[in-house]
Amino acid sequence: MEEVALKDLDTRLQKQIENARKAVDKNPSYAVDILINIVSRNVACLEARKILRQAQQRATKGKTKGLGGLLSKVTSIPFSMGSESKIKKDPKKAIDSAEQMLNSNPDNVVGHKILGAAAEALELYSTAVFAYESVRKLEPNNTENIKSLMTVHIKTGNSEEAIRIGEAAYRANPSDDEVQTLIKKASVEQTMEKGKWEEDKSFRDxxxxxxxxxxxxxxxxxxxxxxxxxxxxxxxxxxxxxxxxxxxxxxxxxxxxxxxxxxxxxxxxxxxxxxxxxxxxDVTLERLVGTLKGEKMQKAIAAVEARLEADVENEAAKAELEKLKAEERAFRREQCEDLVQRYPNEYSYRYELGELYFEDGETDLAIKELQMAQRSPKVRVGALILLGKAYLVKGFHDLAAEQLTLAKSEIPGMTDQKKDVLYELGSAYEQQGDMDRAMIEFKALYGADISYRDVAQKIDDFYSSK
CATH class of the missing domain: 1.25.40.10 (Tetratricopeptide repeat domain)
Structure with missing residues (x-):
């Protein structure tokens, strides 16, 4: 099944959807009533599903906490139990079930997971990305969901995004072999698209x-x-x-x-x-040495973690694990510093080192590397974003806004990266006390994704204060 664009639907449906879109802010329940049936009958139209989700967020705001949240969890149980077999048997019906759960609570993680898996089964990969991204916003550390999201990005040829998401997950949990495998797979796909094999695995050329x-x-x-x-x-x-x-x-x-x-x-x-x-x-062999040493350390970490799972009170294993993780991180940093020293004009290494410094809280060192890293077109946007965040940490809100504004101008469309920039840029203006400019950014983000972090709350608070 292929995704269907809104413009390809019957013109009468397009009118109904447009009316629903206009009603999202003032009468979200009415918008939900219109859209829920349209989406059920036109399962492949992702644009309509996105508008429905915005309406559901507005309609249920403040109602899913406490008892409401508990009830939504209870109602999700029949659908979540044995959901894999139901998805395989009838993915369309599984999507309808997921939407029922999300209609009660748009933040229902189980509902989003079922929607994603069922959409994959129907080869509606953009819908699957939408569902898994929704889970990632709600549970950013849900590794299984990140793997599902990476897999779909690889299937659709969006290897760069898969690598970006995977590298963040890898930094959080370097011992996860599956994430590493997916990163490698995405890298292979990316290089094959450019007409060559992955450098440390293939040798045909x-x-x-x-x-x-x-x-x-x-x-x-x-x-x-x-x-x-x-x-x-x-x-x-x-x-x-x-x-x-x-x-x-x-x-x-x-x-x-x-x-x-x-x-x-x-x-x-x-x-x-x-x-x-x-x-x-052969520089690739040199890099492979570092990769192999890193994987050897990760294997040792995984072995100790397995021991801890079997004996959670093992203090010696806890100490060993802490020591191994510290050594692994120090190794990554040492490798990066060495590469930067030997290849000072390879700015992608500087970007990676800047990331490590930023994560370690060494903001000044991070800024130095990121300022140089932005010279490379390959990592320029990422460097601008991280540089803006580093300036925010230091309280240099005007400098942060400059970098983030540049990054915004260089990202076409409304991607996850663009949403991150809009939020951070809005925050920079907000912390400066410039609420007018902050709201320009927050409104742009709100118009694209009402469920992004706490942007809906920021918009509501702004208008409530007037």
Whole structure:
């Protein structure tokens, strides 16, 4: 099933939806009554569903707390129990059920989850993104939802957004292998779109013999499991013995040891590859060393976390976990600082380092790196946004507004990144005491997404104070 644009609906429905849109602020219940039936009959029209959600937010404002919130949880139970089987059996019916839950409480996480999964089943991927993004606003640390959102972004070719979301989740929980895998998958998709393979996994473009490349790729696809990976490693080692200067075999061995979780052996073979003439100048191998060391540390963290799950009172394990996490973060920072020192004009490294400094509360160091990072078109917008946030932390509201205004002008459309900028820019003006300019930003955000953070409350408070 394909998504249907509002303009492609029957003109009579378009009129009804437009009337409902106009009624959202003054008579949201009326708007809900109109839209709930239209959305049910036109499940693929995401624009109508978004207007419905705005109306529901307005209609139920203040009614979902306390007893109302409890009742909405209770009414969600029949739909949430066994929801996976119901989605597979009849995804359209599952969407109707989800909408019933959201009609009672638009902040019902279960309802949004069911909507997202059912939309995926119908291949309505934009609707699925809308649902999973709604969950992310309500539960920003819900890792399972973040994985679902990343997966849909990858399916729709929006790899850059998947990577952005995944990297934030990875920083919060570096031991989550699934998030790492999705980031890598998104990176592969992104580079393949540009006509090349992911740099630390593929080597087709480095082979002179195309037949050899195809043979090895087919072997990799045909063999899975630990025994098969060991077999592939042995085959590649024979290749090294026959043609010791062929970088391809070293990469294959290291990649398969990495899949086995044998990071020491993977690092050993990367080191051997770097001893070759072709390997000495290969920056991707250098970066791979850092990646492998990081993954080795994450594996150790995961092992201790598993011990703690089995014995939550294990004080020695708690201390060990804290120590390992501190070491892992220090390693990431050290790696970044080293890369910046050696490649001072590679501004993406400066951006990454600036992020780490900002998260560690070292705002002045973050500002220095981010000011330089914005020279790169690739990370410029992200650097401007983070720089604005850093200035806000220091209380430099005018400087923050300058950076965020620049960022806003460089982001086309209304993306999640643009919403973040509008909110932060509004906050900068608000903290300056310039409520007129603050409301311009908050109103733009409110008009695009009424449920974004506490923007609805800010708008209501502003008009109530008049």
């Amino acid at each position: 480095k082979l002179k013999d195309e037949d050899e490349s195809q043979k090895l790729e087919q072997a990799g696809r045909a063999k899975t499991g630990d025994a098969a990976l060991h077999s592939l490693i042995e085959e590649a080692k024979k290749g090294v013995a026959e043609t010791p200067d062929n970088m391809n075999f070293y990469r294959e061995i290291a990649a398969n040891y990495r899949k086995l979780g044998d990071y020491d052996s993977a690092l050993e073979w990367v080191a051997k590859a770097r001893e070759l003439e072709a390997g000495r100048a």
